[in-house]
Amino acid sequence: MTARQIVVPASDGGAFGVWLALPDSGPDIGLGPFPGIVMLHEIFGVTDWIRETAEMFAVRGFCVAAPDMFWRMEPGFEGDFRSAEQTARGRGFKAALDHEAGLSDVASVIAHLKSLPECNGRVGVTGFCTGGTMAYLAAARLKPDAASCYYGTQIHEFLDEGRAIDCPSIFHMGVEDDRVPHGLADTARAAWQGNPNVTVHTYEAGHAFAHTEREDLYVLDAAATAHARTFDLFDRLKG
Numbered sequence: 001m002t003a004r005q006i007v008v009p010a011s012d013g014g015a016f017g018v019w020l021a022l023p024d025s026g027p028d029i030g031l032g033p034f035p036g037i038v039m040l041h042e043i044f045g046v047t048d049w050i051r052e053t054a055e056m057f058a059v060r061g062f063c064v065a066a067p068d069m070f071w072r073m074e075p076g077f078e079g080d081f082r083s084a085e086q087t088a089r090g091r092g093f094k095a096a097l098d099h100e101a102g103l104s105d106v107a108s109v110i111a112h113l114k115s116l117p118e119c120n121g122r123v124g125v126t127g128f129c130t131g132g133t134m135a136y137l138a139a140a141r142l143k144p145d146a147a148s149c150y151y152g153t154q155i156h157e158f159l160d161e162g163r164a165i166d167c168p169s170i171f172h173m174g175v176e177d178d179r180v181p182h183g184l185a186d187t188a189r190a191a192w193q194g195n196p197n198v199t200v201h202t203y204e205a206g207h208a209f210a211h212t213e214r215e216d217l218y219v220l221d222a223a224a225t226a227h228a229r230t231f232d233l234f235d236r237l238k239g
Contacts, residue, residue, distance in 0.1 A: 001058045003051070008067065008112050011104045016071035018109060019051050021058035022118050029061030035145070035237035036113030036123035038106055038138070039066040040131030042208070043090030044079035049213050050128075060231060061238065063119045065109045069102050069134065081214065094130045094153075099137060106138045122237040126230060129153055129179075129208060136171075140164045145237050148172070148230040151207055153179045155188065162192040169198050170233055172226040174205035174219075201229060 003021040010016055025031045037057055041050045046066050054064040070077050070093045077093065079086035110123045124146035127135035132152030139147035140161040147169040149155070155171075173185045181187070185202045192198045203222035208214050210223040 001055055003055055008108050011108055012101065016105060017068045017076060019046050019054055019066040021054040021064045023058045023061050033118055033120040034061050034063050035234060036063045036065065036119045037234060038109050038123065038125045039064055040069060040127030040134045041066060042129035042131060043094045044081055045070055045077040047078050049211060062234060063113055063116060065113055067105055067109050069097065069105065072101065102134055103137055103141055106134065107142055110142065110144065124234050124237060128210065137161065139167060139169045143167065146233050148233055150210055150226065151177055156181050156184055159188060159191040162188065162198055163195055165195060165197050167197060168233055170229055171200045173200060173202050174207060174209050175202050176206040179207045
C-alpha cells in the first residue's frame, strides 16, 4: 500500500487536498485494477484517523481518496476531538458547509479516481458523521456504484432524497446516537420503503462508534460488523 497527499482541481475554481491511498497487488487482493472509494470525513477534517482508515481500506484492495471538504473555509483543518475549541470550529464548518459545492468536489474526486490506471472505473462512496451525510447525498445525486454511510448527522434533513438512490447503499446507525433524532433508523426505513437499493443496519452503539480513537464512543463489535458489511458491498465492485 502506498499513500500520499495530492491536489484535485475544483469544478468552480481553486483546488483542494486529497489523501490518496492505493493498494499494492498481491495474492490476497489480486492484480488489479481495483475499485475506487471516496471517503468523506467527520467534522474534524482529514485527520490521522481518516488517513489510517483510508489505508485500511486500501490494504483490502481499494483505491481510496479522502478529500478535504472544508477547504473553502479553512484548507487543511485537522481538529482534535479532545479540544472543545476545535470541536466547536468543526461544528461551525459543518453548519456552514455548502452541500452543492461539496458534492461537486466529490464528483471531481470520483472523476480523478476513474482516471487512475490503478482504478477499474467503478467507484463507491463512504463517510462518517458529516461525511456520512455527504455520502448519502452523493448516492442520491451523483450515481456512484455503491455507498456505505456511517451515522450521518443530517440525513434526516434530506430524507426524501433516499428514494432517488439507484445503487446498492447501506446505512450504519447507532440506536443510542444522540446526534440525530430519536428513532431515525425507523424513520428512514419508512421514508425509503419500496427502494430495494437501500438497507439500514442498526447497532447497539452511539455516535462515532467506528472511530477507534474515541474511547468514549468506539464499540468494537459494532465497528467490526459495519466494516464487514461495507467490505462485502464494495467487494462487489471488483473484477
